[in-house]
Amino acid sequence: MDVTAGWYLALGAALFVIGASGMLLRRNALVMFMSIELMLNAVNLNFVVIGRHTGDLNGQVAVFFVMVVAAAEVVVGLAIMIAVFRRRASASVDDLATLKG
Amino acid sequence: MVELVLFIVFGAIALAGALSMVLHPNPVHGALGLMATMLSIAVFYVVNSGHFIAAVQVVVYAGAVMTLFLFVIMLIGVDRHENLEESLPIQRPLAIAVGIAFLVLLGLIGGNAWITAPEAASPPNGTVENIADLLFTDWLLPFEVTTLLLIIASVGAVALAQYDPRPKE
């Protein structure tokens, strides 16, 4: 039984939905952040698999760029989180609701 | 046959890691679960002939990024169990409904065809040479722009780290 691209794509979709659920269900800013990373990884997997299916290396280059952007995002995001934590001593995003309408 | 085994074994690890990250109340465990998922995905990269990408995945994601996460978790001291009770009224049912709907719809779309293009004769070879060839020709400008992005990110991180909310004496 051959493992076709569809299998990987289904796995990627599952990982993506799990990440999205983490986004929506967890209050801890760090866990939400990790969920985002998971979603990015799911999409990366799709890039590579589709690249393999079509014989196109550009998919892997796209993954490379996603990784760079994710790294930058993590650096700034974590710095923000530390700054927020120093001020409020809490990592729960639900406490950051001062802009409530 | 080898690929099927790899897919089943590491696909299970990836799903388990992802689920443990979402469901485990302690973020440290969650981070370790995510690391497992990322390593599994690195394996899939190798299987799909993304050798260079797989290495970067291990070094950057599983290595640097996740270490950074753990470091921050330890630093701000949230390595205790989180209260998983939902405080927002319709958040949880909405999230579950939306997640299931998403999967179902993807299934509907993918049930017809995940990929319409015919399979290529030979898979691309994701070696360092080939990737570099593309990066420094077709993708040169985006590549240079990412350097700018990284500089901005590091400057921003330093600035945020130095920011002191308390008024000066």
Next chain:
Amino acid sequence: MVDYIWIIIALPLTGAVFLHFFGTRMGEPAAGAVASATIGLSFLYALAAAADFFTGSGEAEAVHLFDWIPALGANAQLLWDPLSAVMTLTVTGVGTLIHVYSIGYMHGDPRYGRFFTNLNFFAASMLILVLADNFGLLFVGWELVGLSSYMLISFWFTRPSAAAAGKKAFIVNRVGDVGFLVGLMLILANFNTLTYGAVLENPARFVTAGTATAITLLLLLGAVGKSAQIPLFFWLPDAMEGPTPVSALIHAATMVTAGVYMVARTASLFELSSFSAGTVATIGAFTALFAATIALTQRDIKRVLAYSTISQLGYMFLAVGSGAYIAGIFHLVTHAFFKALLFLGSGSVIHALNDEQDMAKMGGLRKVMPVTHATMVVGWLAIIGIPPLAGFWSKDEILAIAFGEGGWFTFLWVIGLITALLTAVYMTRWMYLTFWGESRWEDGVEPHESPPIMTVPLIGLAVGGAFFGLLNTPFRGPLRPAFEHFLEPSFEGVIAMAHIPSGATPWNLATISVVAAALGALFAYRRYRGARAYEIPPFASKRTGVWRWVGAGYYVDDIIGNLLVLPGKLVAAWTAFVFDNEVIDGSVRAVGGGVRRIGGWLRPLQTGFVRSYAAVTFAGVVGLLVWFVARGVG
């Protein structure tokens, strides 16, 4: 010399710009000296440029500076002919003396520098007006003098009455300007250009008598507004709220004569319509009489002179309406001398009495202010028309020409004669209440003669007021009518220039008017030499209703106020407090309120919880997928 005639305008304009930036810093007397120097240099330049006209070898010349609106024939182009030369010399000559006088008069004023900025600006504007070679530029000058008049009337704007007077002058002038502007449009429609040369040289080629009547009547409306004639005269007495040098320069000598100048300039148009010319003369004669009666009753030293100015401007209108353009301009110049003199003299008195303007608190100033008094005697004799002073020659020329025209103009001559008598009465009264009789100064006021910087201009004007008339006597020999010869080239194309009747008639007429003046003066002498003379009405034994009626200026202000201003104010109040509040603001408030209400409804969506936003976003993605499936993708 003539090619650079723009220097005459540029000098005071430069002074105004310079003083605008540095005048306050320079302070007194430097700012006044700069202003006086610029206008004085202008005068000298004009004198040099006019030299050819004096010798009789000069020709009218148009100097093109730059294109402005070529399509309308309205370019920055100046006309240097005897008429504009006379006006320029009057404006700069009298202007220089008044500038110098102001150096002393404005002493101690906190806005000393700004005063001279405005005064120089006015001079430049007036020179644009008189030097313009087309109606477009004339209109520019016309409006600029209106603006500077406004700024100078309300120079002491902290006084509400001064601010109101400035507004009044500006708005009343605007009424006349509308007529003027429509007149210019008619000219443009009929002649296709605004250039003097094309319009005024034989205009009969382009317009019928009817069109000419329409144009000239509209121009007359503008002239009536600027020169304070019936029915737009009532702004001028209030304009006396401005500093006295302003009254002398703008509201006696120069700006108010712009209407006369304009009628004289457009003489060839007025010649086409005997109706318009008759209207001009009639308005002039009646204004002269009307203003003279009011002047009899005034107690404010400057308001007497203001009504006197209106009256004298009436003479000028009578002259230009009778076709005696040169006589009108001649009276304009002599009047500039003696009325500026009288105003500056009254300024000297006001100055001496610590800003007192009520003649009831004057009297007996002859002894303490000998120089001012002596020059005022000259001005007094000049305005009532005693030979050989200037007023006699110019006023009697006008009366003689009106008499010579015959018909309706004989009636106007009678009015002019009565006015001459009344002029003698009110000016003699003025002299009595101010300089002669017993002193009625308030306690603690110690009058003193003004400093030389003020008396020297007075003497200069007195010399002009005394002798300028000799330039235009009807005699031969050294007293030949030089002024008329000087101006004649400007009116060559005009068909029927009126002249003094020949034979013995002028002598008889002159005798009659001198006798009238003497009778008036004698009458006033007998009536006002006693105590409390300021309370004596001119002709009745005691104060009657008529006296009050005349004294209030025939209640013209009240009639205008109730008939025109009040409805306007009501409409404005309705617009401001009802229409603006309810409709304009109401609609704005409704829009604002609606946005607020919608915002209130949408407000709960902004929960402040990041996860809610994420959920909504994800729901949106799902929505997109639904759309894909519905469209049958895949």
